[in-house]
Amino acid sequence: MAPLRYIGGGRGAWSHRRDGTGPTGRPRLSEWVQVSEPARMRCPRVSLWGVLWLWLPLAGGRPLRPDKVQADTRNLTRTLSTRIRHLQLLPVTLRIRGLEVGEEVTPQTGGVPEGGGVPEAGLGALAQRLPPLQRLLGTLAPGHPPLAQVANDTENLRSLLLTLVTLLGCPLPAVSPPPGVPPRLAELVAEAPHTVAAVALARLRDCLDAIATRLDGPPAC
């Protein structure tokens, strides 16, 4: 397991660099807007289509600046890291049996999905690691509002990453993660929700660390 690393000095942040793209400076994407049902996990295939629609405004409407999206992505990454740190659910220096990939359970059979830990992974690949964690957190969310908020942030982060990947012309991941939570993992959630939450958050933070590393420099895949 990758060692823990806190990023952003504990301060999640929102950087609103105005570029004249709207009354609040946020980019406006007429055609890109998808109507989503609140607080419901969405099919990744639909999101992918949403990202493909991004080309429509780029072709005919106001262009979306990559540095702007990158700044929002970076800020959301910091916010998520801060949230996770404040949840204080991280006994991750321990090795948890029963959840490790490659042991009793696997991603296919229900292991907690991998987070980051691969610095050379591209933004697209990192974005693809988020949906399983998001769905897992969404499963844990009922009765745990902070986890629901983390799940929502994760969904936003993934959308931003895919947008950035598209804007930068980076290759999109070929394989979408399987939808839903594997049955074995669902059993684990029911059996030991705290453990699953702690490990899932730890892996999400690993993923966030990897994303933050990719975003520190100029816009790049």
Next chain:
Amino acid sequence: MERRRSALRNKMYQQIILATFVLLGFLQVADAQCMVHQIPPRNFTLPCMLLNKTFLSPFSAEVVESWSGWRIEHGAPETKPPVLMNEESFLCCLWSDNNIDCSLYRASMQARKFIPSEISISASQEIDSNWNIECWIKGKLDLLVCTVQFLKLYLRADLKLNLLYAASELSLGDVSTSSLKGTVVAVQCDCSAYDRCECHLPSLGLNHTLIMWLKATVGGTPLWSPVASVKPIDIVKPEPPLNLHLDMTEEGQVKICWSHPEPMPYPLEYEVKISASSGQSSWQMVHVAEETSLAVDNTLLDSSHLVHVRCRNRHGPGFWSDWSSPYNLSWGAEVLYFPPKILTSVGSNVSFHCIYKNKSKTVVSKKIVWWLNLAEEIPESQYTLVNDRVSKVTLFNLKATKPRGSFFYNTLYCCHQNRECHHRYAELYVVDVNINITCETDGYLTQMTCTWSANPTTVLLGSSLQLRYYRSTIYCSDVPSTSPKSEVKECRLQKNHSYECTFQPIFLLSGYTMWIEFKHSLGTLESSPTCVVPADVVKLLPPSSVKAEITRNVGLLNVSWTNPIFANDDLTFQIRYAVNREEITWELYEVSNAPTRSAVIQVQKLCVEYVVQVRCRELTGAGYWSNWSGSAHTLVKDVKAPLQGPEFWRIIIEDPARRQKNVTLLWKPLMQNRSLCSVSRYVIKHQTSGNTTWSEYVDNGTTCSFPWTEHTHAVTVLAMNSMGVSSINFNLTLSQQMSTVSAVESLRAYLVNSTCVLLIWTLSPQIYTITSFVIEWKHLNKEEELKWVRVPPNISQYYIYDHFVLVEKYQFSLCPVFAGGVGKATTTDHFTKGDLQDLYVVYEIAACKGGYENENNTSLSVVLPIVISTSVLLLGALLVSHQRMKKLFWEDVPNPKNCSWAQGVNFQKRMDIL
């Protein structure tokens, strides 16, 4: 031949066997079946069986009784509630075109199958023993009513009629006699009417199968009907249509409209009957309509016609409803508006159509004028002539309807141009749905609270407001628009009549498109949608760990803090600070970007306690200011060494016995703005003519005494605090030689009022330089401390502010202070009476009254009015004295014009009499 006979015999046997089998088969089928009459949605006839004769049924081993005559008895039964029957028995009949065979079936018998079939007319030729029946479900669908009419009225006497029934969810083909076991209910029918009984059954499921039969008792003799069945939904008799009225289409076509009855179990079809009312030819037209309106010829409105409407099941069996109440077209057509009511939003345009009939004559459209609220005639330019009967008016850019009393709408009247209007009007409801939605995301970025408020005066009675929204994946669209995929967000009404809706958890970068939906029975309106990204409307948490201090040596207010969690590094801050007292007056200081999380503020007062608060906001201006942080307080501590030592004076008391003078030094406590900020002790430095120096310290108090033994004795008083001693200090030299030098020629004291005394002095020619004066005063009749003040050497007057009593005695002294020592004091102990003509003194006194010493400022304001008023008085006196002098020296000469003799004499003309 024999073979032929044998074959013929065989064939005959075969036929007999076949016939026997057929007969047996028929008997078996008949044995297992009961025919059930299907009740139609109309009246029908059932035979009744009198069981007064028993015989063996050819197809049953049970006792079967055939029907025949009656006995006549009298009596009226009463309607009773349904009773569950313990033992079911009914006639199980089989009928054909010319015969009907019945057997009494009991529950203990073998189950038989029900077969639906109509009783043919020929089977009930015995018309004297028939019942004429009609069954229907009432329009409210809660009651099944059957009326039973007797064709033989003599049977009416002493009749008791029961209707027995059982309900099943199965269709009739799936129901057998066994299903009736334990489920049969009997209701007693009301036979109080002369020729009929009425049976009421509570409503069962409309799609159930109801199996029923009648059992009557006439003078103790039972009469039975065959079993009948019905699906209640097939015999519904709806309520008649309601609310007939005339309406108009946008094209000016008149139509008769109505409302369908409630409840409505299935789609209805309608029949509209238009007939000439009495006094005219009795023709009528019948139209069938599937909708609740029917276009009619406009010419029908010109004469009196009645309209009736009835309805029935559009696609299946059922009764026609009764005809509705008649509607007179001429009544409704006096004035017609289309639409009769409009609900719209502020700023929109609407149009109304009108047909106006004045005394049974339609007013041509070009003679129609429109009035608003019976008060304002709408300009003709807004009219459109749709055709020769229909006028249209359009209202533009509508303003919100202001409630007038209990009327929440504007009224539009369609009138004749001769200013005659019908009392009916069209209603216009204009609602202000420009509702602003403002959202705020909390500092933890977990919830977004949106608030909106509607003007209570524009919200109509019976209307409702709700916030609808949908979420975009990320960001907002350029032009927010409503969407059918939206959801309703629950909002809470606040005390200030606003609504508050909370989204939690939130999607920080998603666009939430929101609008307010205004729902009313007249329609639905929507406010303009607005899109909010939660990350753009964050109200940050306030800065924490705020600290404030006045820095030493520099003397500045130094404020430091910690940025809030979840905040960006690019923040702008506001610091408010104030002297901590009861009524705090804040001063604001802005810091646009503070990577050090601190700010330095220059403040006027260094030796007071400041209270400091900080708040922050995104540097770009997005979002909201945070709340103010908790207060930080500065500590009052020494910032610097005292700026200067205290002013001091001496009191010399001579001790003749010892031939010694004792000196007491008096000084005034050092103010905070000089001490910065406190004085821990005073240091008195002595230096005598023998060059002897020493110091002494006074920790508490402001006096110090010592003997004056040398010719000269110089004293310096220093103030001291934790930062050091004062660098600028006052000196005083006591000199035996200088103490005899007088410098003041005269000294006068003027009492201005009880709080002010003016001292004026003149100096004699000097050879010594005066460095300052010290004025002393004391109350001679009281044991009071000597009061003193040091004044500069270049003035010759001074206002002393104290409490003075005119009748008391005070002593005022003026001591010149030379560089070489204190000179001789000049003293006065009485007040000089000021002469009013001495303008100089008057103006000086006035200045004292004014409370300030500036000569130039007071001269004009005081001297000028006095000079002017004096001049006016002098002028007046001069005029009066002039008149008196005139009278004194000049005698009055009579006017000759007043004499009688002088009447008619022209004195202007010269007249020589000599």
